[in-house]
Amino acid sequence: MAEFFPRDAATAGPGLALFLNAGDPPPDVLEDLVLMLDEEGVECLELAVPFPDSVTDGPVVRRSARRALDRGTGLDGVLEFIARVRPRLRHLRIALLADWSHSLKHRDLAGATRDIAASGADGLLVHALPPRLRTTYHVAARDAALPVVTTCYQRSSEATMAEAAAHASAYLYLVAHYGRSGTAPAAGHAALAGTVAALRARTTSPIAVGFGVRTRDDVEAVHACGADAVIIGSAGVERIERALDEGSDPVTGFRDFVRSVRPPVQIRTGS
Template sequence: MSSTPAPTAAPFFPGRRAPGATPGLALFLNAGDPPLPVLHDLVLMLDEEGVDCLELAVPFPDSVTDGPVIRRSASRALGRGGAALDDVLAFVADVRPRLTHTRIALLADWRYSLGRRDPTAATRDIAASGADALLVHALPPRLRTAYLESAAAAALPVVTTCYASSPDATRARAAQDATAYLYLVAHYGRSGTAPAAGHGALARTVAELREHTAAPIAVGFGVSTREDVEAVGASGADAAIIGSAAVAAVERAQQDGRDLPGAFREFVRSVRPA
């Protein structure tokens, strides 16, 4: 039974990039860290700064793919309460109409947030919130086709993932199924770790993935500095995804008692190429 991809909306990242061009920028944060009222102001700031995408996670515990920075963030969010899936969808519904540039890709864990819900209703509710795309963490392979069909029925673009080291067929399938963007994980390991050869060495993998998708390709894991973002651009990818470094910036600002949107604005400007 073949899957039916969800329709592709306007691109998350403007156009395909020539190698060396400035890539788009996506930032990862856990909903609830900072607390949702503060996060609201932070998201508006991201829009002012022209950040292309916020990967907003519904926090979940004990992620085996995340390093200590993101795991601590998820623990803080869960400890505060008020960041379950329905809370996050209400947050997205409130903030998304106020954004003129930044798109929101919702990340939800299958077991913790989605597994007990009817997939058709869940994807419909996520689309109705105004989320621009959905990335499902730890989706069981046997449920992939049903999930893609539910997303297509809800007109909800999907983010798919693959490792640079994944088998050719796995990478090709992920590329074919992507309708929002393809998240190319640069390094097999936990978030925050970088590939030994650098992100620019992914150029061949990016070029091969281009043969299987019209969706943008975004590279993440170990992207934490302006130089890393430039290296992602050198690979020919459309965007760089910054996760652990962004979450660490939130953590430092909260520990220091700083104005979070202002402190995070400094971080955004520090990683964006001139």
């Protein structure tokens, strides 16, 4: 099983997961970008199979998905991309995000899960999975030896949090704010400390916090709440969009963004 965030958060800060839509930038550029993330020591790429009109995404991510869809990006092509790039990665883990209705509904769930695992994906997050299929999905993922990313909100019910903690075999994605991606909680990320502690008592899997994380200060606030990792989506996707609009190199721009949000590594001194 892949260890998504193998760093010592006490000395090196939280692990970093970055969200991108497959197909934005185009696959040849995306391949160079993924290899760059590996060179930079980024722990996780949340790579989404693009889908249209997501109600949980803000305008930046929705425009990205539309560009990717206009390039013909679909699940089969994304799995081929992962299979091609995965053997060249030393550190980076890839968590595939797939929407149930757009990418999985018309496939055999067990077969699709096996195909995703066979591609080399290190984990899977299914968006908008119908509750009636959760048990079937978890059995299929377990049979395919495919770690699962689960999600919950700060204000989720106790039952929802308990279920998310019980099934998070890759990591648990704590959504910081009920709304659209790119928006931050009004009280700040540090206010999630109580929720992180409650989830920590229920799972040994890493807890990653996302939504509204844009700057190094935001990353440090997530670290302060006790999370193992931070997930950045819209702010990074915006860098891709800017580079495409300006005709500049998306890989260079994204590298600069990654370096701008990572806190300096603290050196632990012995006695």
